[in-house]
Amino acid sequence: MYRAKIVPSVENPNWVILLTPYNAEFVQDLKFYIPSTYRVWNPDDKHWVISKQYIRDLENLCKTHFGGLDQSSMNEERTRQNTTGSGQQKKEKPITGITPAIEAVFKLDSSKSKKLYAALAKVFHPDVGGSDEVMTAINNVFDRYK
Numbered sequence: 128m129y130r131a132k133i134v135p136s137v138e139n140p141n142w143v144i145l146l147t148p149y150n151a152e153f154v155q156d157l158k159f160y161i162p163s164t165y166r167v168w169n170p171d172d173k174h175w176v177i178s179k180q181y182i183r184d185l186e187n188l189c190k191t192h193f194g195g196l197d198q199s200s201m202n203e204e205r206t207r208q209n210t211t212g213s214g215q216q217k218k219e220k221p222i223t224g225i226t227p228a229i230e231a232v233f234k235l236d237s238s239k240s241k242k243l244y245a246a247l248a249k250v251f252h253p254d255v256g257g258s259d260e261v262m263t264a265i266n267n268v269f270d271r272y273k
Contacts, residue, residue: 132197136176145175145185147163153192158182163250164258234272246270 137141147153157166157175165178178184189196236241247265251257 130197131185131193133182133185141179141181142176143182143185143188147175147189147193150192153188155193156188159256160188162258164261193223233273235259240269242273 131145131147134144134146136144161177161181161184165181167176169176186196217219244265249255250260251261251265253259253262
């Protein structure tokens with residue numbers, strides 16, 4: 128059985144790269160347990176980039192779907208975490224703003240604004256795996272322009 132592998136991200140030390148073979152059930156579970164603001168699929172290199180604060184969830188998911196993680200990658204990552212300070216991970220702040228383009232659409236007539244709000248709420252509401260901060264930002268802009 129292939130074991131998943133976690134390697135540190137070179138671009139951002141608060142994120143890790145997850146290397147796994149494709150498994151539809153794994154992807155479904157990953158999307159369920161890790162909010163979209165803390166995971167990114169890299170289609171060019173075919174790997175996931177995930178916030179370190181979800182490393183325990185990754186371990187559990189990989190154990191369930193792949194029989195565990197490549198231990199050398201986990202030992203490397205734990206050593207790296209322990210040498211970067213107190214050993215406690217800092218929680219990352221998710222993206223809290225919304226793009227000027229989305230704000231511009233809210234400025235349009237109210238029917239389009241309501242449709243955009245409904246579409247954004249389906250994706251970013253905390254009940255569907257979104258972030259409280261992002262949803263608050265969307266609510267604030269919607270209230271300003273409704």
